[in-house]
Amino acid sequence: MPPQKRLTAHLIPYKINNGIFSFFLQKRSDNTERNPGKLSIFGGGVEGVETPEQGMLREMKEELNFTPENYFYLGEYTSDYSISHYYAVEVNDDFESIVTVGEGDYGVFLSEDDISHEDKISDDNKIILADLRRRILMV
16 A cells, blocks of 8 residues: 655745746755755645645744735645645735744745746746746736
């Protein structure tokens, strides 16, 4: 029997300035178990009887000391080891000054161009961020 997949929930804070999308990502610590030293989307494991949404809200409080409002569900993505639920929220230019990064080394806004050239972001995360951009443009 294959091992059970980990259930995770994530939030992508983003902003759009002059038509340029930027996404707030986490620089993971070099000694973390999953994706050490990589840039990735904030989030983590869903605990106990939490729904993915409840897990995302808890993770954002733990990782950014942030309670998002007006967020939306992007979708479910499955990999060999996890079933991940992604949410997104448009934030203001002062976002970095109102959050406190509690996990990882720091958070940083990266443009789509930055992301396309960054080898410390997984291909899976690049796909999810591209999906988010397409979704926003469709609205």
